[in-house]
Amino acid sequence: MATQPYDVLIIGSGASGGMTAHTLTAKGIKCLMLDAGPPIDYDHDRVPRKVYDLPYRGFGQPGRFPHVTQADEFNANVWADEKQNPYTYDEKDPYYWVRVRRIGGRTLVWGRASWRLSDYEFKAKDHDGFGDNWPIAYTDLAPYYDKCEPIFRVSGRKEGFAQLPDGNFIEDKSPDSASMQRFINAARARGVPTTKPRRATGSLASSLNLLLPDALATGNLTVVPNAVVRRLTVDKNTGLVNGVDFVDRHSRQERHADARIVVVGAGCLESTRLLLNSGIANSSGVLGHYLFDQFYVKGTVQAVVPEARDGKGGADLMGGSGYIPRFRNIDTKAQDFIRGYSVDFGSGGSPGAKYFPLYGESLQKALASHRGTGFDATTMGSVLPRFENFVSIDPSVVDAWGVPALHIQAKYSDNEFNMARDAMNTLAELCSDAGFEVLEKHDQMVPPGESIHELGTCRMGDDPKTSVLNKWNQSHDIKNLFVVDGGSFVVGGSQNPTLTILALSMRAADYMAEQMRAGNL
Amino acid sequence: MQRRRFVQAIPFLYSSPALLAQAIGKLDGAATDAVGRPLPHFFSATQFATLRRLSDLILPAIGESPGALDAGAPEFLDFLVGQSPLPARVVYLSGLDAMNVHATAKFSKAFAGLDDTQADALLAPLHEPWTWQEPTEPVALFLRHAKNDILTATMNSREWIAATQRNRGSAGNGTYWLPAE
Numbered sequence: 001m002a003t004q005p006y007d008v009l010i011i012g013s014g015a016s017g018g019m020t021a022h023t024l025t026a027k028g029i030k031c032l033m034l035d036a037g038p039p040i041d042y043d044h045d046r047v048p049r050k051v052y053d054l055p056y057r058g059f060g061q062p063g064r065f066p067h068v069t070q071a072d073e074f075n076a077n078v079w080a081d082e083k084q085n086p087y088t089y090d091e092k093d094p095y096y097w098v099r100v101r102r103i104g105g106r107t108l109v110w111g112r113a114s115w116r117l118s119d120y121e122f123k124a125k126d127h128d129g130f131g132d133n134w135p136i137a138y139t140d141l142a143p144y145y146d147k148c149e150p151i152f153r154v155s156g157r158k159e160g161f162a163q164l165p166d167g168n169f170i171e172d173k174s175p176d177s178a179s180m181q182r183f184i185n186a187a188r189a190r191g192v193p194t195t196k197p198r199r200a201t202g203s204l205a206s207s208l209n210l211l212l213p214d215a216l217a218t219g220n221l222t223v224v225p226n227a228v229v230r231r232l233t234v235d236k237n238t239g240l241v242n243g244v245d246f247v248d249r250h251s252r253q254e255r256h257a258d259a260r261i262v263v264v265g266a267g268c269l270e271s272t273r274l275l276l277n278s279g280i281a282n283s284s285g286v287l288g289h290y291l292f293d294q295f296y297v298k299g300t301v302q303a304v305v306p307e308a309r310d311g312k313g314g315a316d317l318m319g320g321s322g323y324i325p326r327f328r329n330i331d332t333k334a335q336d337f338i339r340g341y342s343v344d345f346g347s348g349g350s351p352g353a354k355y356f357p358l359y360g361e362s363l364q365k366a367l368a369s370h371r372g373t374g375f376d377a378t379t380m381g382s383v384l385p386r387f388e389n390f391v392s393i394d395p396s397v398v399d400a401w402g403v404p405a406l407h408i409q410a411k412y413s414d415n416e417f418n419m420a421r422d423a424m425n426t427l428a429e430l431c432s433d434a435g436f437e438v439l440e441k442h443d444q445m446v447p448p449g450e451s452i453h454e455l456g457t458c459r460m461g462d463d464p465k466t467s468v469l470n471k472w473n474q475s476h477d478i479k480n481l482f483v484v485d486g487g488s489f490v491v492g493g494s495q496n497p498t499l500t501i502l503a504l505s506m507r508a509a510d511y512m513a514e515q516m517r518a519g520n521l
Numbered sequence: 522m523q524r525r526r527f528v529q530a531i532p533f534l535y536s537s538p539a540l541l542a543q544a545i546g547k548l549d550g551a552a553t554d555a556v557g558r559p560l561p562h563f564f565s566a567t568q569f570a571t572l573r574r575l576s577d578l579i580l581p582a583i584g585e586s587p588g589a590l591d592a593g594a595p596e597f598l599d600f601l602v603g604q605s606p607l608p609a610r611v612v613y614l615s616g617l618d619a620m621n622v623h624a625t626a627k628f629s630k631a632f633a634g635l636d637d638t639q640a641d642a643l644l645a646p647l648h649e650p651w652t653w654q655e656p657t658e659p660v661a662l663f664l665r666h667a668k669n670d671i672l673t674a675t676m677n678s679r680e681w682i683a684a685t686q687r688n689r690g691s692a693g694n695g696t697y698w699l700p701a702e
Contacts, residue, residue, distance in 0.1 A: 049697040062605035
């Protein structure tokens, strides 16, 4: 049976796959998109419900998601089933791999934080001597950030920080409450910068509503859900990829789709797994290595604003959120770590019952007294890319469709531990300076992977002997193969990576289209 | 004959699929917890009595707010813990047993029979400041989990939300993602 020819086959429908399709189809290029998950009708597949009407009163089905701390009983059905999609790790080094297998991918549930990287990341080695630089500079990607931010309607405030470049924002003019202003002043007095959050806005800010509809409207995109790609196939005569073998998720029928160009955008680790299972694009031997993410210390400090107790915290005093961009190792040098961390902070929440060493009526009184008095901060730290943090295929484990699973080996180093401790102490000092009472502080990082920011296992570089991709997200080994997701990162910084993934995939698609036009692909 | 006439009337009454769907939808009203009493079966009678007493201590009925017992928290936790992976079950089973052992050793009676002052002496770990590092001592570990679970099971209950929604209108509401298939 003849299959319809497409110019580009894209694997994955999330941020990177969606942006690639959005860019290519606008240029008249015929694209086929395969995604392992089912389609979603956002308005009808989500319904209002009372927590007591859920089978487990909001606790969720016990044991269903041992590695997805983001899962609750309301959103449980959006996350990839861990039994159908297994992976392995050494028990002493747990890794939390958090996946979504639905059209739109993880942009259905992302936190929307939209930060640019700077040359403190792109040229990180120049600053501290560790690891490698990216093969591109900030100026290479800036024009693409400029185009992505309006699509995702990013709000923010322009500050002029060298380590956190400004963008095309919907200007955030919201005032700061008095408690926020106190914290901001305390930070400023210690030389710690702050700004407003930079976030994608709108009721949904996903590939599903911002990228795929435009691409479909061109008539140049065909989306195929429930297509679990098993491997990429290679023409033995040319050495080029010529398509993919995939499995129908429901019928389990094996199929093959032809392609002139294959773009892998299934998410850093899923894309790496696919290339490893295909046995391609790894002449460097670094495919799967240099896995990193951002570490999180959730609730690094939990404080209360004393004046807000007993219902006295009105909107003037409490409420709002902010962000501390990286400030360590910019103008001064930290003693026991390189690079730095960022912090999300917010005012106006209610400290949980766990923070009060009470029970019974006295606990209920304390909770009532402290309602809306909270100030909390979460640290997000830069993780160093290290060769020894890597993924490989575990041939003894397969997923529900018989595709061999990943084994993940990753752990944090002293650089991250020291950074987390510095963040804890700094935030506690700032809270104290602001007149807040610190209920609890800690530096316990979540396990690697939990930030859902896995990066680096298909790294780009100028040297084919030490990198998988060139500076255009194109395989050094196979010129008609591109990897456009977070796998291409060389250094990640402490900023959430999605905006950079969007910009990189748009840039790669521009290059792809130009090369096709020139007859090079 | 009457039944036959009723069935024959359906196409007429619900000639529109939308009307039929609306009518069927009305049949899907009552939740099981509104009509059926839970039958605890995971914990032993002694363990369950300990859990009930502990639940009443952690979150008693106060004023118009229902307590953990009103919300059926112990019965719900019997269901939840019974379905949980082994480590969670061990925390509860060993913790409840230990509470009873300590109560018997100190006061010569079961935990369920202790008065508030006596019980408080055994709940000393709940007076310790909470830290991110989980305690290793079994009773302290159990009490840490039980406090959180009893509060959540109560505050997410129909009874609690009905009693408190006057003050917090959106309490208990959420957006539920339906299964993919």
